Amino acid sequence: TNVSCDIKLDDKVHSFPMYTFRKLTMTIVTLLVLILCTGCQAKVGHFLEEFRELFDQHLDRAAPPRTGPKQTSNNCTCGQINTVKASAERIINGTEVNPKYKYPWLAIIIKERRFICGGSLINHKFVLTAAHCLIDRNPALYEVITGVHYVNDMNDGNLPDLSGEPYAQRSTISHIKFFGTYNNDLLNLGNDVVLLKLITPVMFTKQVSPVCLPKYQDSYTEPERDGIIMGWGRTELAYTSNVPNEAVVQIIGPALCRSQSLYGNLVQDTMICASAPGKDFCQRDSGGPLVVKGATSYIQVGIASWGIFCAREKFPGVFTTVANLVNKIYAMTRGGIYCRNPDVGL
Known part of the structure; x- marks a missing residue:
């Protein structure tokens, strides 16, 4: 027949x-x-x-942790910023990211035509963000935008005005990959991390390229060290910002955060805290990256997760620790091509 x-x-x-x-x-x-x-x-x-x-969910559960990415390209390097001599003073009490596209891994998460969270590009097919940003688990509701600086009309129920953004890449999502169980419960905010798989891979350019991931269980809090937070979220003057802002903050480990803050045991061992006087991430910065400067590249060590108030003493920003999850991230991003990571030898 x-x-x-x-x-x-x-x-x-x-x-x-x-x-x-x-x-x-x-x-x-x-x-x-x-x-x-x-x-x-x-x-x-x-x-x-x-x-x-x-069968992807079953593969993710069964996949053994990986110590490095399955596919790496030597034609690109992760964690590279764009720099110029100019500096412009302008996240709460932050500074406008200058030059434009300085942090080319920065991503915007859109839900039903509204900006909801930040994220970070980690390879050509996957964006890392916070699970609480995607409570509705239908991929068709969300989009990711990379390669942007100015973002207008984000409060008007419209997709950001990208007419002046020639390097912008808009991506739809095929799959949302959660890590374990996330309940959006204030008393248990563990597993606040998610991977977004893009239907069409991004094209790496000077304005769009991935951040580096850390080595498994590397500590970026001992001794206390500086990190950088970034995003288009609330500033001291507005609910959202038209431009990405950045601020230098001090990173501390979970034990020190529990003792120095008023959060107590809400801070789990899989979290780190970061703050500086008058500086913090705030609404709509959620899901964005906390990075540290390595020898030759920038490494994402945290994902903006939660906090009480913004930029208040004893209430630092709390981040999901990437170093605890990195082997699982590699296992769950089998189809993604990573860029060479010079600072961790990958």
Whole structure:
């Protein structure tokens, strides 16, 4: 019998919704029929990618931790900032990021045409952000924007005005990958981290490139050291900022944070704290990166998670520690191509 089918697995044409197709391919018998059918216009590579994603959550749970990325390109280097001689004074009590695109890994998370959180590009297919930013777990509700500096009309229910942003890349999301159980419970804010898999990989440019990840369980708090927070969130004058701001803060470990702050045991061992007099991350900076300067690159050590008030004494910003999760991040981003990481030898 000549079995024929009309399945076109590209990004533009489907003879029926992808959700139905995914359900259809849940059995081995169906898979064999699809492979054997004649006249089929399926793109095999795209099909295999979609089929693999059916079992992605199971693969993530079963995947052993990795000490480094599966794929690394020597054609790019992570954690590289853009610098110029000019400096402009302008996150609470922060300074406008200068020059534009200084931190090319900075990302904006959009939900239903509204800016909700920050994030960081870690490879050509994945963005790292906070789990509490994506309580609605439907990928179709969200977008990621990279390569921007000025972002207008973010409070008007419109996607940011990118007409003056020639380097902007807008990406839709195929999968949201959580780490364990996240309940958005004030008394238990662990696992506040999520990976966003982009449908179309970003193109690395001078204005869009990834941040470096740390070595597993490396301590960036002993001795206390400076870090940099960045984002488009609330400033002392406005609910959101039209430009990204940055501030230098002091990073302390969880034990010291519990004793020095008023948070007590709300600060878990998987968290670090960071603050400076009058400086802090605030609303809509959530999910953004806390970075430290390595010998030749910038390394993300934290993800902006939670805090009480903004820039108040005894109430520092609390961040999810990336070094505790980095091996799992590598295991869960098998399809991503990382850039060379000179400071950790990857």
